[in-house]
Amino acid sequence: MLVIAVLAINILLLMFFMTIVPDETRSEYFGPFSVQNFVLPTLKFVLPAMMLLAGAAFALGTITRKPVLVFAFPLIFLLVFGLFLNTWSPMWLPTWANNMLCLVDPYGTRWLNETYFNVDRGADFYNTQPVTLGAAFLASRFAVIAAGLMGLAITIPLFRRRLRGSQHGALTAIDQANTQHAATAEPATARAENLAAMQMSQRHSGIFRDTANILRYELKELRHSPSLYLFVPFIIIEVIGTSFFREGAFGTPLLHTSGSLAEGAMTVLAILGCLLMMFFTVESQMRERIRKLAPIYYSTPARSFAMLFGKSLANTAVCLVIMGAALVASLIILLIQGVVSFEIFPFTAYWLFLLMPTFIVWGAFITFI
DSSP: OHHHHHHHHHHHHHHIIIIISOOGGGGGGOOSOOTHHHHHHIIIIIHHHHHHHHHHHHHHHHHHOOHHHHHHHHHHHIIIIIIIITTOOOTTSOHHHHHHHHHHOSSOHHHHIIIIISSOOOHHHHHHOOOOOOHHHHHHHHHHHHHHHHHHHHHHHHHHHHHHHHHHHHHHHHHHHHHHHHHHOOOHHHHHHHHHHTTOOOOOOOHHHHHHHHHHHHHHHHHTOHHHHHHHHHHHHHHHHHHHTOBOGGGOBOOOOHHHHHHHTHHHHHHHHHHHHHHHHHHHHHHHHHTTOHHHHHTSSOOHHHHHHHHHHHHHHHHHHHHHHHHHHHHHHHHHHOSSOOOSHHHIIIIIIIIHHHHHHHHHHHHHO
8 A cells, every 4th residue: 555655646746747837948848648648657667666675575574574684675676777787788788688687677667768768769759659568578567566466475474473473472471570570579668768878870971972972882883783784895886887887989988087986976875875874864763672772771861962963973974984885996997997097086075075965964854754
């Protein structure tokens, strides 16, 4: 139901911005209004990929109970099919391999590019002929949907069994704990005397010191996070794949500079950085509850602002890590070509001055939500 709701909202927004408040500079590209022009492309190209992602993520989460895998699969899915294979089409690639990649692509955009956009069929064809799906490509659409539904069908019984078992186990543990507590509990006056004898007290240490302590703690947790070591190599591979194999006119390789590499990696870094910050922000906010330390953590004299700001600063450091990985990838490309020398200023200007404010605002928005 959530997938259907997301698709419906997307269709309504497209209708609103393309018909009610259209871009006047692009009015010549818009034909007469028709609902099927918005619904059919969504069903053909968007729905299969979303069904596969939802089913596979649900299966991974249910079987492994690892949140990092639930997040890693869509991210790797986007890296491989959304950012690399859809644009990677060298001239030396055999026709059979290209056709196979078109069928394997869950989004279907590679097939659309190779069949309609990368070939010149004439203005009359594009203005009068509809997009027709071949039998092989249509079968691949149903296969992608079936794979997502299969993931749900296989893991739903397992999810139900685990849910019933966890509820029964939780109730049994609670009953046992209540019984044990009732048998061993001390009177309230005795507990008060014991706490008074300990001469305990608390005081505020200052907002900057609280923020620094929380930042230090969060950075230590990030250092031991396996997801960080999982995503950094993929980022290096993606930057090298999208930049090093980029071709110019007539299939000639491009000679890269520091400026072209910094500008070319902006899209990849923006997408991956925002996705990683969203994951690490939610994980950091829920860490104390998952580890059953929330009562102790929130009873400390540290201010709420220091807690949130320290976590946000630590999550922003994740973006610095992926920028450092992309910088290493760019340096590798320049060393392989061995023609243009490395310059640090383009990377500083593009990534720190232009991209970093985006990450800061995005992290603040996720924390607010």
